[in-house]
Amino acid sequence: MKYTMKTAFAGAVALGLTAGASFAQEVTLRCQHFLPPKGSTPLYFMTPWAEKIEKESEGRIKVELYPAMQLGGKPQALYDQIRDGVIDCGWALPAYTPGRFPEAEAFELPFMTGRNAEASSKAAWEFTQKYMQERMADVHLLAVHVHGPGVIHKKGEPVMALADLDGLKLRGPSRQANALFETLGATPVGMPLPTFPEALSKGVVEGGVIPWEIVPPLKVHELADSHTEISGDRSLYNTFFIWAMNNDTYNNLPDDLKAVIDANSGLETSGWAGASFDKGDVIGREIVAGTDNKIHELDPALVDEIKVIGEAQTAAWAADMTSKGLDGEGMVADAKALVAKYADN
Numbered sequence: 001m002k003y004t005m006k007t008a009f010a011g012a013v014a015l016g017l018t019a020g021a022s023f024a025q026e027v028t029l030r031c032q033h034f035l036p037p038k039g040s041t042p043l044y045f046m047t048p049w050a051e052k053i054e055k056e057s058e059g060r061i062k063v064e065l066y067p068a069m070q071l072g073g074k075p076q077a078l079y080d081q082i083r084d085g086v087i088d089c090g091w092a093l094p095a096y097t098p099g100r101f102p103e104a105e106a107f108e109l110p111f112m113t114g115r116n117a118e119a120s121s122k123a124a125w126e127f128t129q130k131y132m133q134e135r136m137a138d139v140h141l142l143a144v145h146v147h148g149p150g151v152i153h154k155k156g157e158p159v160m161a162l163a164d165l166d167g168l169k170l171r172g173p174s175r176q177a178n179a180l181f182e183t184l185g186a187t188p189v190g191m192p193l194p195t196f197p198e199a200l201s202k203g204v205v206e207g208g209v210i211p212w213e214i215v216p217p218l219k220v221h222e223l224a225d226s227h228t229e230i231s232g233d234r235s236l237y238n239t240f241f242i243w244a245m246n247n248d249t250y251n252n253l254p255d256d257l258k259a260v261i262d263a264n265s266g267l268e269t270s271g272w273a274g275a276s277f278d279k280g281d282v283i284g285r286e287i288v289a290g291t292d293n294k295i296h297e298l299d300p301a302l303v304d305e306i307k308v309i310g311e312a313q314t315a316a317w318a319a320d321m322t323s324k325g326l327d328g329e330g331m332v333a334d335a336k337a338l339v340a341k342y343a344d345n
Contacts, residue, residue: 040280
């Protein structure tokens with residue numbers, strides 16, 4: 001083709017349009033988690049977070065969310081997927097790799113967290129800044145959080161007394177939750193959340209503990225007959241979550257886009273993630289209350305008995321952490337103080 005000013009101008013326009021398109025979307029973040037897309041965290045935290053990032057970056061960052069491990073792998077692998085750059089960001093549970101992130105267990109101890117996940121999640125973020133920055137330096141933390149009060153969901157009648165737990169095969173999410181249930185007489189079975197419904201339907205377990213918010217998305221209320229809540233102002237157990245980016249993905253961003261990520265990370269973002277559970281818990285409980293399933297609140301006197309057992313477990317955990325060169329007593333004291341601090345705010 002003969003080169004003319006007209007073709008040169010057309011080429012320049014095309015190049016300009018290409019450059020403009022590139023500017024409009026410079027970065028795509030592929031973020032993975034193991035929850036169903038209608039879980040409260042994807043609905044009320046992850047998706048709005050992604051939309052906020054896209055808006056504040058003026059479209060230069062696009063966030064793609066992949067629920068239910070659509071990009072492959074198992075929930076236990078999520079932290080390493082983030083670290084290794086298999087995904088750009090993701091939602092991971094340290095508890096799924098026992099012993100690897102011991103400090104995180106401070107927020108999974110019996111009755112450590114309050115009933116308000118937003119407040120306890122802010123406490124968890126401040127705790128992480130003091131105790132876990134080195135442990136998790138191989139990823140870029142965006143937020144950490146916990147869920148709301150755990151509930152015992154099981155086939156048959158609700159738990160009315162400790163004797164009802166004797167030998168009960170109960171799905172648990174973490175080392176500390178399972179240790180508590182074993183002390184209470186149950187037979188804990190550790191497994192990631194997505195495998196719980198099938199395990200319950202096949203009789204691998206007779207029940208399990210999860211917060212209200214995830215019951216409807218997993219249809220656990222269609223498999224269980226009863227739901228036992230824990231009375232009082234504390235959660236029977238909890239689970240520590242992280243929302244994180246791959247270090248290279250973050251470090252390779254231009255400064256102005258790093259600023260967008262930074263503005264949507266940290267204390268308030270952690271509280272936002274926790275608040276998604278608080279909202280989901282209300283919705284989830286209302287749905288189950290509309291069925292024929294029984295909802296029972298454990299007697300406060302019985303809860304007090306369990307608290308004594310929980311205190312012994314907490315002391316044993318602190319001693320174990322100290323034996324490993326960590327400040328066990330300091331972590332317990334700080335976790336308690338931070339939970340109280342944000343509960344009062």
